[in-house]
Amino acid sequence: MVLVRALVILGILGAGWSTRAYAQEPSLVDLYKLVAAQGEQIKLLTQELDATKAKLASTDADVKITEERLVSTVEFVEQQSTGNADGANWWDRTRVGGYAEVHYNNIDAEDDSRNKKETDIHRYVLYVNHEYNDRVRFFSELEVEHGLVKDTADGSNSGEVEIEQAFIEVDLNGNHQAKAGLFLLPVGILNETHEPNTFYGVERNNVESIILPATWWENGAAVSGQYASGISWDFAVHSGLEMPTSGSSSYRIRSGRQKSSNASAEDLAFTGRLSFSGVPGLQLSGAYQHQTDMSQEAGDGVGEGRLLTAHAIYNQGGFQLRALWAQWEIDGDLIGQAGADDQSGWYVEPSYRFALPTSNLFTAMGVYSRFEDLQGYREQDQFEQWEVGMNLWPTDNVVFKIDYRDRSHQVSAAQGRDFKAIDLGVGLQF
Amino acid sequence: MSFMQMRMIIGFITLCAALLCLPMAAAGAPAQADQVYINASTYVAERFAGEPPAQETLWPSSDLRTQLKNILGHAPSLRFKYWGAGGKTVWILDEIGKDRPITAGVTITDNRIEDVQVLVFRESRGWEVKYEFFTSQFANLWLDRDQQLSGKVDNITGATLSVKAMKRMAKAALLMHRATPQAQTTLADAR
Numbered sequence: 001m002v003l004v005r006a007l008v009i010l011g012i013l014g015a016g017w018s019t020r021a022y023a024q025e026p027s028l029v030d031l032y033k034l035v036a037a038q039g040e041q042i043k044l045l046t047q048e049l050d051a052t053k054a055k056l057a058s059t060d061a062d063v064k065i066t067e068e069r070l071v072s073t074v075e076f077v078e079q080q081s082t083g084n085a086d087g088a089n090w091w092d093r094t095r096v097g098g099y100a101e102v103h104y105n106n107i108d109a110e111d112d113s114r115n116k117k118e119t120d121i122h123r124y125v126l127y128v129n130h131e132y133n134d135r136v137r138f139f140s141e142l143e144v145e146h147g148l149v150k151d152t153a154d155g156s157n158s159g160e161v162e163i164e165q166a167f168i169e170v171d172l173n174g175n176h177q178a179k180a181g182l183f184l185l186p187v188g189i190l191n192e193t194h195e196p197n198t199f200y201g202v203e204r205n206n207v208e209s210i211i212l213p214a215t216w217w218e219n220g221a222a223v224s225g226q227y228a229s230g231i232s233w234d235f236a237v238h239s240g241l242e243m244p245t246s247g248s249s250s251y252r253i254r255s256g257r258q259k260s261s262n263a264s265a266e267d268l269a270f271t272g273r274l275s276f277s278g279v280p281g282l283q284l285s286g287a288y289q290h291q292t293d294m295s296q297e298a299g300d301g302v303g304e305g306r307l308l309t310a311h312a313i314y315n316q317g318g319f320q321l322r323a324l325w326a327q328w329e330i331d332g333d334l335i336g337q338a339g340a341d342d343q344s345g346w347y348v349e350p351s352y353r354f355a356l357p358t359s360n361l362f363t364a365m366g367v368y369s370r371f372e373d374l375q376g377y378r379e380q381d382q383f384e385q386w387e388v389g390m391n392l393w394p395t396d397n398v399v400f401k402i403d404y405r406d407r408s409h410q411v412s413a414a415q416g417r418d419f420k421a422i423d424l425g426v427g428l429q430f
Numbered sequence: 431m432s433f434m435q436m437r438m439i440i441g442f443i444t445l446c447a448a449l450l451c452l453p454m455a456a457a458g459a460p461a462q463a464d465q466v467y468i469n470a471s472t473y474v475a476e477r478f479a480g481e482p483p484a485q486e487t488l489w490p491s492s493d494l495r496t497q498l499k500n501i502l503g504h505a506p507s508l509r510f511k512y513w514g515a516g517g518k519t520v521w522i523l524d525e526i527g528k529d530r531p532i533t534a535g536v537t538i539t540d541n542r543i544e545d546v547q548v549l550v551f552r553e554s555r556g557w558e559v560k561y562e563f564f565t566s567q568f569a570n571l572w573l574d575r576d577q578q579l580s581g582k583v584d585n586i587t588g589a590t591l592s593v594k595a596m597k598r599m600a601k602a603a604l605l606m607h608r609a610t611p612q613a614q615t616t617l618a619d620a621r
Contacts, residue, residue: 071487074508095529129529129554139554169554174467176449193555193588223445226557237442270438278563281584313587358500358576396594 093131099429100124101196103203106423111416121147125164134171139183141165162259164217172223180221182260186234186273187287188212189311189324196427197399200351200368200391203423206383207345210376211326212309213254219263230278240269241305242296251302251340251377253328256294267293281315294330301334318366322349340377347372353391366391379414383407389423401425467560468549470522473535474513477545483515486610494609501577501601514612518544521603527553527592534596536603541613542572546600556592565596573604 026034101123107116125143132138141164149159167181184192190204191214208214220238242264243256258264269292275285291305309326327344335341351368370387389403405421474482488510490498498506502525513520518539524531530552537545546568548560558564567583574580579601585593607613 071509078507097529131530131552137554172449178449189587198590221442223442223449225449228561228563230558230561230563232557235442235445237439268438277558277586278561280564280567280586283587315585315587317582396591 090130095129096126097129097430098124098126099195099197099427101202101425101427104424105202105421107419107421109417109419114417114419127165136171137169139165139167139169164215175227176223176225178221178223182217182219183222183236183238185216185218185236185238185271185289186222186224187216187271187289187307187309188214188326189313189322190214191216195429196401196425197393197397197429200349200366200401201370201387201389201403201423202401202425203405205324205347205349205370206372206374206385207324207326207347210252210254210374210381211328211343211345212307213257216257217260218258218269219260219265220268230276232275232277234271234273236271238269238271239263239265240267240291240296241294243294243302243305245295245297245300245302245334251335251338252381253343253376264296266296267291283311283313285312286310294332294335301332301337303331305330318353318355320351320353322351323347338377343376343381345372345374345376362392362394363396364393366393379411380409380417382411382414383409383418397430398428399426401427467551468535468547470533470535470549473522473547473549474520477518477520477535477537478513478515483513485511485513487511488606488609490606490609494605497577497605498602501605502598506602510606512606512610514610517612519603519607519610519612521599521606522549523599523602525595525599527556527559527589527595529553532559532592532595532599534599536600538603538607541604541607542570543568543600543604545569546596548596553592556586556589558586558589559592559596564593568596568600571600571604573601577601577605 100121102119102121104119105116107114107118109115123143123145125141127139127141129140130138143162143164144159145162146159149161163182165181165183167179167183169177169179171177186192188208190199190208191212194204194215204214218236218238218240220236222234222236222238224232224234226232239258239260241253241256242258243253244250249255269289271287271289273285273287275283277283287307287309289305289307291307293303294305295302306329307326308329309324311322311324314321323346325344325346328342330341330343332341347370349368349370351366353364353366355364356362367390368388370385372385372387374381374383374385376382385405385407387403387405389401392400394400401424403423405419405423407421408418409415471482489508490506490510495506510521510523512522518537521536521538522533523536524533526532531550532548532553533550535545535547535549536543546565548565551557551560564586567581568579571579571581571583579597583593583597583600
């Protein structure tokens with residue numbers, strides 16, 4: 001570049017000299033001075049070029065250093081704001097979350113004395129999970145039901161504080177895990193997945209309350225496996241039910257839950273589940289549970305119990321169909337005479353979920369209908385119920401619900417309990 | 431304790447021991463941390479037939495960051511690493527399902543999804559998303575004008591949050607691919 005510029009200057013000077021040649025011939029001394037001046041100029045230009053090159057190299061190095069510093073800063077900022085995916089720090093390996101639901105029930109019963117207008121914070125749950133390392137982790141859930149717990153003289157109290165989960169899970173290998181502690185039993189649809197934004201209806205279905213007493217947790221140990229075919233299995237050994245044999249809750253399955261509180265372990269129970277979810281949108285699952293003594297007491301006329309349950313869930317686009325069936329068979333003379341040895345229930349629930357335009361306050365809306373048939377032991381636990389309703393999600397983890405229920409009992413003595421109800425609810429998880 | 435209970439407990443312990451020994455018997459070595467199904471460099475090499483190009487970095491523009499935020503539901507990273515050659519880009523992304531990040535590899539070719547694989551799964555539920563019967567649903571999908579996937583990806587009951595995390599990563603990769611020289615190559619070829 002410098003050479004080109006020098007030649008151009010020489011050319012111009014040369015042209016000027018040839019023009020002047022007509023006027024006055026330059027002397028040899030003049031030419032020498034001219035060449036010397038040009039040499040000096042070339043030397044200056046060369047020095048400037050070297051300086052520029054050095055500066056450019058220095059700038060390149062500075063840019064590289066700045067870029068490296070920028071990347072380091074970005075990585076640091078991202079780690080501070082989102083945590084480390086690899087969980088190098090304990091706080092990256094500890095998660096806090098929860099869910100809650102608040103209900104309003106307006107019940108118009110056949111027997112007016114059973115009418116009810118009520119609002120209730122049904123449950124508020126906080127969970128804390130911690131990963132000790134890639135293979136060992138802890139799960140826990142602490143729940144407050146119905147808003148408060150208080151001491152009363154007669155022991156009456158609608159609220160409860162409960163530990164729903166507290167267990168250690170260990171990866172045995174890529175597809176198998178073992179866990180021990182207090183965990184949710186692998187039965188039904190809602191027992192393990194019951195955050196309010198994941199199901200329809202302000203109140204949970206009755207089959208998974210009266211027959212499958214969800215939320216149902218026990219102390220024990222379990223193993224599970226999952227395979228690429230979509231087949232999975234679970235097997236658990238755990239504390240059993242302690243079903244009352246007298247009083248207003250006699251032979252009521254739900255009242256048999258010991259809730260892991262100084263639970264009798266005289267007679268353990270075993271639960272196995274086999275599921276298939278290898279076709280997207282489809283889940284088929286069946287579970288069997290064996291209770292070695294439903295009342296935890298020998299010779300009281302109540303013996304072994306067997307629970308068999310199956311469910312199917314099918315999704316196609318926004319359409320979903322859920323169906324569940326569950327049945328108990330309980331051995332024993334006394335329970336047989338009472339007619340409580342066979343308790344069952346089923347429900348079917350079609351629904352459709354629409355995505356709403358993004359400009360809308362709500363991102364999705366779902367409508368559903370549910371029919372339930374309950375054959376529990378108590379008169380009030382033998383009924384059919386129709387239900388229709390709607391869920392509105394402003395975001396995936398928040399839901400507003402409205403539904404209408406119509407319950408009809410089969411036993412005439414319980415028909416005063418028939419009701420029609422409108423329910424409102426708000427639920428969330430985080 | 432009844433004879434039946436003893437049998438069940440002994441059976442349970444035997445089952446645990448058998449499962450614990452399974453990987454050692456198969457591989458002849460103790461089991462490693464098992465949540466990593468395929469490491470990122472192996473995935474990238476596989477997608478480029480063993481000859482991966484140099485890693486590149488995409489610094490999203492303000493407009494792209496806004497679009498990514500709409501898809502992800504949270505502020506996107508300040509920069510994304512990717513590998514690109516011809517009309518193909520490979521992205522390694524993290525998204526939280528319920529509690530923990532799922533790491534997925536997403537390969538985009540000619541603005542369509544060529545492949546999605548879960549590289550690391552850390553969640554307690556939703557194990558189904560790591561298997562091919564789920565991930566194969568993403569093949570050949572593209573991003574439509576509303577920035578939605580062009581076809582349906584069926585949900586998995588009990589794994590909704592993991593499924594949604596996978597969809598977010600697929601959409602983000604399709605969107606970011608458009609901002610790379612590899613997408614421009616494709617457009618130039620199309621013209």
